[in-house]
Amino acid sequence: MxxxxxxxxxxxxxxxxxxxxxxxxxxxxxxxxxxxxxxxxxxxxxxxxxxxxxxxxxxxxxxxxxxxxxxxxxxxxxxxxxxxxxxxxxxxxxxxxxxxxxxxxxxxxxxxxxxxxxxxxxxxxxxxxxxxxxxxxxxxxxxxxxxxxxxxxxxxxxxxxxxxxxxxxxxxxxxxxxxxxxxxxxxxxxxNSEEAKSGLLLMLWGFFLKIVLADRIAIFVDWVYGDYHTFGGWYLIVATALFAIQIYCDFAGYSIIAMGAAQILGIRLMENFQSPYLAVSVADFWRRWHISLTSWFRDYLYIPLGGSRCSKWRKYRNKMIVFLVSGLWHGAKISFVVWGGLNGLYQIIGEILQPLRDKLVKLFHLNRNSIGHKAVHIIVTFVLIDFTWIFFRANSFSEALTILSQIIHIHNPWILFDGSLYNCGLNSKNFCFMLLCILLLFVTDYLKQKKICIREIIARQDAWCQVLIIAFSVVFLLIFGIYGTSYDASKFIYFQF
Structure with a gap:
């Protein structure tokens, strides 16, 4: 079920x-x-x-x-x-x-x-x-x-x-x-009626992430990745960027529905995601992504191996072991191990280059708290993480290498402007609606990072207003959710793990 x-x-x-x-x-x-x-x-x-x-x-x-x-x-x-x-x-x-x-x-x-x-x-x-x-x-x-x-x-x-x-x-x-x-x-x-309302709103948000956003993105991603020999270059770049959003919405959607369902029963589950694509480094990303697994590996594998309380090279070894095991935890394929290894390697290189980055910041009098500085770091982090998702999404390591070759050797940037993207499972209206929903997701994540809780704002409204918001959300999900004879309702990506 x-x-x-x-x-x-x-x-x-x-x-x-x-x-x-x-x-x-x-x-x-x-x-x-x-x-x-x-x-x-x-x-x-x-x-x-x-x-x-x-x-x-x-x-x-x-x-x-x-x-x-x-x-x-x-x-x-x-x-x-x-x-x-x-x-x-x-x-x-x-x-x-x-x-x-x-x-x-x-x-x-x-x-x-x-x-x-x-x-x-x-x-x-x-x-x-x-x-x-x-x-x-x-x-x-x-x-x-x-x-x-x-x-x-x-x-x-x-x-x-x-x-x-x-x-x-x-x-x-x-x-x-x-x-x-x-x-x-x-x-x-x-x-507890307040806990029940809060839990219901959580569930509705989780359903939005899953059936409105993740499943809509999946149509495009599956179309391109399913025929990557035909859709090379920028098709695959767009599909890979969208897969990063798909897997986030799919997994976070499940976790949020779980949190909401448990809260209705009076039980609080731990939060599994904290606006991961607003991370300013790969290490920061892994403090925000799949928090329950990351903290499990930290407490039961990384620290017993010696953690950070050892020599620098042993610390790097410990990190690499954790991420290789994490990759293997996700699936019995070399591509998953490579995915984990790349994330571990990013963090090791990041630590090695940290003194150099600190010197450059001082040399050019950069303000690390400025919006521009943070925006650059967020974009670079997303690109690095998105590259690793190729190995996660591909069916095998060899397929991932072929996809990378298709991205590098095929140059077709005009597809971004001539409407070609609308021929990959989503028409122009659905594609534009998907982009609007992604924008809503990032605005919500930004507000969450700023400690602005939308559920708390809704909870302060009159009862009739709360009922209206819940009713509107249900109707929205019914209208814009992805359903139909070809829809597989049992498909959450992380069920395979």
Whole structure:
């Protein structure tokens, strides 16, 4: 079941209504049932994978809690490390089998072919469970938090199972921390009209990003990338720039709908995006983009590797490892690894060149707080990030290289002015409407960066005005959303991860 499906528009109101009508002690059980039903709508048997991960990490937490109460002698510490190792190994083995087994077979075959050894292992026909990377990392984060003493082990199995499977953020995040979400689930919530209105407005904005903007952009991007041999040069440049907006609206749209749905139920999820395309550097971009994953890698991989508290070159190594692993987390393809590696390389080069940039600023008396200076940095950052999206969007590394060749060797800037862009799936009206919506997105992100919350402004209006705004938003989505027989309502880009 997807947020932008008709099934969800029936499912969610029923869940909310029953949640606020039943007794307090039954609320979490109801949410747990609803969460498993939500996931089983994709593939019922894959709910067993979530259950397995839940049982392993739950028992690991209890074992660690028991050991925590004893003396901290070396033997106890060794046992705690063994418990964590078992939990991590079992969960990552499951993730490896479903997501990376064919990739590993291919890499092994290519490596042996160098020595003229033929490995005729058949590929494994496996359907990737939706959201497995998200809930696996969330469950592992809990195990590590208990090991570190950052959170107490959850004794109530059903409450912990809800933490792992809470349906708004189950299949595409944000990846919540146990200290944040488990505490909120411990106390079932009563209905709050202000929270419900705020959550509904969040959901409407998320739906705008997804079905009005992301899915409209997808038509153009898929048209060009689907026939990149024909649409070279500036067609691909425009499509790549638009893909940067598409993936942002698609993923941020999902995260915002998840936040809104959870808020209606009285639960606050962490914010996953902070106006990323207004970032003034690649490092700044990654502080704003997919924040829950970036912070997960920082806390559970980068810092344990030594973080920044080591030599300069070890710090660079740690950053590169994190971004290579991040690329692999996104998908079992070399192109994803290259995408991650480029983002890591950008940051390392940025740090190396920082002293030189500081000298140039002093030499030319530049004002880093000026609008012009920031605008240049924002544009340069966008271009650098957009270049990496080519590897993310392409179906393979070789295809990405071909696309780059098509961009470099074909010179057709006139298509920007002669109406040729209107022949790529979107007519002139739809294309211009898309550009207006992108402008609205950037204005909203700018206001958000300036700490101006539109929802708070709406909340201060009279009740009739709020109802009118919500009604207008619903009608707008119905009129301008992308629907039809060819529309695949289950397609959120990050569901494949």
């Amino acid at each position: 997807s947020f932008n499906s008709s099934d969800f528009l029936i499912f969610f109101p029923i869940v909310v209504l029953i949640y606020f009508l039943i007794p307090q002690k039954l609320k979490n059980y109801w949410l747990l049932i609803a969460s498993y039903y939500f996931y089983m709508c994709w593939n019922a048997k894959y709910a067993l994978i979530i259950l397995f991960s839940t049982i392993v990490t739950y028992l690991s937490g209890l074992a660690l809690d028991t050991l925590q109460q004893r003396s901290a002698d070396p033997l106890i510490m060794r046992k705690k490390k063994i418990v964590v190792a078992i939990s991590v190994l079992l969960n990552l083995s499951l993730l490896f089998y479903f997501k990376y087994i064919n990739f590993a077979i291919g890499i092994l075959g290519d490596a042996l072919s160098v020595f003229h050894i033929q490995l005729n292992l058949p590929s494994v026909d496996i359907l990737l469970p939706v959201g497995i990377s998200f809930y696996t990392f969330q469950a592992l984060g809990y195990t590590i938090d208990v090991y570190r003493g950052d959170t107490c082990a959850e004794k109530n199995f059903f409450q912990y199972a809800l933490f792992v499977s809470f349906f708004p953020q189950l299949v595409a995040g944000p990846i919540e921390r146990s200290s944040h979400l488990l505490q909120q689930l411990a106390t079932p919530h009563k209905f």
